[in-house]
Amino acid sequence: MIKSIQELEQIRKKALEELEFRKQQGEGIRVVVGMATCGIAAGARPVMLKFVEEIQKRNLQNVTVVQTGCIGLCKYEPIVEVYEPNKEKVTYVKMTPEKVSRVVAEHIVNGKPVYEYTIGYEEAKEANK
């Protein structure tokens, strides 16, 4: 029983969150998880699910999690790319569910990419070996 407009509004907000990502992609942030065979083998599924969970927990609007196929860098899997409107995409590599919480908190919420997890950082590390 909805007894007031306030209650109707609460239901609306909650239901809308769930449907928000059915709107066509565009303005929001897109988190793209590589989910080809090697990505899945390297553990991309728990990474993706962790993203979904964190985004739901923090009630973030306008963020969608999508999957993609082979990115072509199998040895760095699981790979996650974050697209923000009007910004360079950021590519995270060798992701784990633990790393996800930090990426969500620092990058998606506060707009500061976590450079230690990015591809550039990894490549530099390899080169210095």
Add this chain to the structure above:
Amino acid sequence: MPLYRSHVLVCGGTGCTSGGSDKIYDAFLKEIESFNLKDEVQVICTGCFGLCAEGPIVIVYPEGAFYSRVADSDVKEIVEEHLLKGRIVKRLLYKESLEEGQIKSLNEVKFYKKQMRIALRNCGVINPENIEEYIAYDGYKALAKVLTEMTPEQVIDWVKRSGLRGRGGGGFPTGLKWEFAAKAPGNVKYVVCNADEGDPGAYMDRSILEGDPHSVIEAMAIAGYAIGSKQGYVYVRAEYPLAVKRLEIAINQAREYGLLGKNILGTDFEFDIEIRLGAGAFVCGEETALMTSIEGHRGEPRPRPPFPAVKGLWGKPTLLNNVETYANIPVIILKGPEWFASIGTEKSKGTKVFALVGKVNNTGLIEVPMGTTVREIVEDIGGGIPGGKKFKAVQTGGPSGGCIPASLMDTPIDFDSLTALGTMMGSGGMIVMDEDTCMVDIAKFFLEFTVDESCGKCPPCRIGTRRMLEILQKITSGNGTMEDIEKLEELAYSIKDSALCGLGQTAPNPVLSTLRYFRDEYEAHVKEKRCPAGACKALLRIVIDRDLCKGCGICAKNCPANAITGQIKKPFEIDQEKCIKCGVCIEKCPFKAISKKA
């Protein structure tokens, strides 16, 4: 509602269901279960997306991948590739939605680009069986607004100012009708929704009920508040079981949520809705017949006035509107009358839903601003005529309407310009015809329908339309005379003037309209015994090309009417008197020597 990372929307509209979308839905549930994605991926059955010609349709979010012509055997691949691995199944994507490897947003696809969806706003977007999805997209917010912020007079004033006119055919100003019902004396009043929709080829109202039933329920409650009624009825055909089922579910959910019943949203407003099933007689869509039918009698029209707004159901003031008319109301309340009035033409505001069918590539359900031209609809939205054929005309308004010929293709479509062309908006059936359609035959088709559906109460309609049909049959079988054409026209006008209800008054329209624009076709049938479109069977001639015939005699052996004679090794001949035009000989001739001639 739990959060899912992916939503799979399977079209559950009439078109896609007949293409097997129910099996596709089940297959998704099964595959998703077997890949253990049940907690991540939600499968939803929606209403019609509009592009029925490309059905069955499946959309996967958040990517917005628009899959068309999906078969249940494709489901496994979509689940395994797209949902599990994130690889979009390109071969199933609607061809137009894929551009340079990027998925275009649906609004960018040609079919949707010129459309504007107000009445269909939620069709194909929400799960019609889940009231929370309707609420998510501002559902029941308009009802809340009128109950707490507006007086009934204000509501009526807004509907008047919006310029909304009835979408059931006549185009009567909706606000005015509401005002009449509100001002009529009496404590007991009714709100009725006309969901009879009997026009051949039309399925707009049914699709709204199937895809977004709550929008009609909400609007009826708003109407109840505006005119002072506690009880609504939806009159819907029993042959539309999906629409009836979705409506039942929606009404029950609305009751559960306290949006129907007593003390709606904590106010003292009370309103409830019941469904009444119609037996599927076209005349029962006529408002007085419809009310008689709800009262439990045989659905026969009675003269008006008194109009329903004064003396309707059980003699009480009754507001009766069409499904699509109602579906516009919540948006008008939320966005304001000025917004609505800014769409469309001078005297026809807003949009109109059409069921685009016939000889056009993208058949389906479309909604366009009033004033969109026939050309835009046929060429841009409809994607043109299949098979490189030439566009001939569109028929609008069903059995009460007429046609718009190719030469008037740039006419902006609204109530008044259609009437000026001698056709009607009607409820929104739009049948596209190409050069192979015979206009006399079309007129005959609609008249056959009228003769079948006439209730028989008044002689002009019962006897007159039958006489008209007989004349048309005479003409299409090659036995008509020029006097017949004159008599046909005379009869048409006198029936229009003397029939009791709208059915009979408009029944001659298809004949008058085709006579107006395609008189030469009638004359060709009469004078030359020829059907220019090659559609009238009786006037076709099956002929043997003497140069191609090798004289094998196969045709003669196969002819069931013994119409073919000849001597082996000499050209054979067909006796036109005996030939029944079955076409068997055309198929059998190994040398392709036999063909049809108009």
